[in-house]
Amino acid sequence: MKIFVTILLAAGLLYLVRRRLLHIDLSFFLLLAILLLSVASLSQSFILLAASVLEIVYEPLAIVLLALFVLLCLVTLLSVYMSRAEQRDLALVRRVAALELAAQDRDESRSLSQ
Amino acid sequence: MAKICDSIASLPGVNRVLIVDDGSVPPVTREGLPVGVRLVRLPSNYGIGLCNHVAIDYFLSGRADVLVRIDADGQHPTHEIPRLAEAVRGDECDLAIGVRTNAGAATGIRSLAARAVRAYIRLIARLLTDGRVPGDINSGFYAMNRSAAATFAEWPLERYPEPEMMIIASLRKLRILGVPIEQGERLHGRSTITVGRAFQLLLRFNALAINLLIDRLR
Numbered sequence: 001m002k003i004f005v006t007i008l009l010a011a012g013l014l015y016l017v018r019r020r021l022l023h024i025d026l027s028f029f030l031l032l033a034i035l036l037l038s039v040a041s042l043s044q045s046f047i048l049l050a051a052s053v054l055e056i057v058y059e060p061l062a063i064v065l066l067a068l069f070v071l072l073c074l075v076t077l078l079s080v081y082m083s084r085a086e087q088r089d090l091a092l093v094r095r096v097a098a099l100e101l102a103a104q105d106r107d108e109s110r111s112l113s114q
Numbered sequence: 115m116a117k118i119c120d121s122i123a124s125l126p127g128v129n130r131v132l133i134v135d136d137g138s139v140p141p142v143t144r145e146g147l148p149v150g151v152r153l154v155r156l157p158s159n160y161g162i163g164l165c166n167h168v169a170i171d172y173f174l175s176g177r178a179d180v181l182v183r184i185d186a187d188g189q190h191p192t193h194e195i196p197r198l199a200e201a202v203r204g205d206e207c208d209l210a211i212g213v214r215t216n217a218g219a220a221t222g223i224r225s226l227a228a229r230a231v232r233a234y235i236r237l238i239a240r241l242l243t244d245g246r247v248p249g250d251i252n253s254g255f256y257a258m259n260r261s262a263a264a265t266f267a268e269w270p271l272e273r274y275p276e277p278e279m280m281i282i283a284s285l286r287k288l289r290i291l292g293v294p295i296e297q298g299e300r301l302h303g304r305s306t307i308t309v310g311r312a313f314q315l316l317l318r319f320n321a322l323a324i325n326l327l328i329d330r331l332r
Contacts, residue, residue, distance in 0.1 A: 087270075090164055097154045097168040098175065101132070104152050105176075 006038040029077055033070045040066050116146035121192045122184070123148045127199065129178050133186065134165040161273030162254065170263045179203060182257040187300045190255040194295045198257035207291035208262040209283050211248045212255030214297040231312060235277050238323050242330075243284040248292035251280040255295065262288050274315050278322050285326070 013030055016022035022030075040046055040063050051062040115133070122131050132152040135142040137159035144153060154168060166183065173181040180199045184190045194212060201210040232252055239247045254276055258266070265286050266279060283290055 090160065090167075090270075093156055093160060093164060094167050094171060097134075097156065098171045100154050101152055101168075101172045102175070104154075108150065 002038065002042055006034060009034050026078075026081065029074060033074055037063075037067060037070060115142055115186055116148075118184075118186060118188060118192060119147050119151055122195065123151070125192070125195055127196065127203075130176070132169055132172055134168050136160060136162070136165050163271030163273055163275040166266065166271050166275060166279075170267050173263050174260065174267060180257055180259060181263055183254065185254050189297050189300050191295055191298055194255075194293070195257075198255070198293055201291050201293060202257045202259050206289075208259050208288040209280075209290045210257045211250065211280070211290060211292050212253050212295040213248055213250040213292040214253055214255075215294045216296050227312070231316060234316075235319055238319070239277055239281050239284075242281055242323060242326055246284040246290065247280045248290055250292065251277045272318060273311070277319055281322070281326065 010031065013022070013027055013034065017024055017027045040050070047059055047062050050056075050066060051059040054062060054065070056062050056065070119131055119133070122128055130150070130152060131148070132154070133142055133147075135153065135155040137156050141155055142153060144151075147153065152172070156164065156168075169181065169183060180202045182195050182199055184192065184195070190212065198210040198212060201207055236247070236249070236251055239251050252274075262283060265283065265288060269279075269282055271279065280290065
């Protein structure tokens with residue numbers, strides 16, 4: 001069942017990329033997260049190892065914490081992408097405003113010369 | 115808006131009036147505006163930082179020697195524009211700030227909180243710049259020359275950028291002069307600084323302060 005869910009999630013991700021609803025660069029990290037969580041949930045020895053390294057007394061909690069960590073990483077990554085997109089947006093608006101004002105200047109000098 | 119534009123356009127030495135409409139609802143229209151006024155409307159509300167950038171870019175693309183920035187809500191006295199512009203044109207300073215002598219006169223919890231935030235920002239700014247910033251670093255009424263504009267053009271200005279502009283100007287050794295002015299009543303609109311935005315502003319200011327402190331310690 002776990003393998004089926006993993007494949008289903010990966011297929012969903014690929015579908016979104018194919019339909020261009022999700023950018024390929026972003027999908028890479030989501031795919032990575034799915035793979036990591038799949039490995040973690042499929043391998044009991046991995047959970048035990050993670051619990052002992054992180055000194056977690058109740059071992060199953062390790063996978064919950066790992067999932068939260070992955071989620072936090074993804075949210076941070078998305079925030080970085082959003083910040084970059086916002087910077088590009090601002091630069092574009094600034095450029096468009098400059099062009100619009102230059103056009104207004106041109107229109108005025110044209111009407112004055114006529 | 116037309117009244118403010120008229121009063122500015124009729125001042126001696128004013129070469130151009132530019133209105134940057136930051137996605138206001140309803141939008142600013144050309145109706146009633148004096149001929150020659152430049153109007154640019156941003157597609158959405160981006161904040162004062164981007165509006166400043168638009169004005170600074172336009173100023174640097176032309177040949178004017180002074181840029182004066184003023185709010186359009188009637189709070190800034192337009193008759194003081196020549197005084198600020200002259201201070202810059204006369205090479206007394208690179209940046210002339212309209213220091214509000216009656217700022218903080220209002221009472222109420224919101225005003226008290228705003229005053230406390232302003233006092234904190236001023237204190238940190240003075241510490242960072244060894245006291246070189248003017249008394250009112252939140253003032254949005256200022257005049258600058260091309261050298262100051264070139265400095266700000268490179269700096270990514272955000273919402274409510276005034277304190278960081280003053281700090282950057284001071285750290286870049288621009289000459290700053292405080293010109294006392296009396297702020298008027300807001301004729302229309304309301305402050306966009308909500309409680310949430312005030313926290314955002316404080317967070318950003320503190321991040322800037324820490325960044326500058328790290329730069330200084332290096």
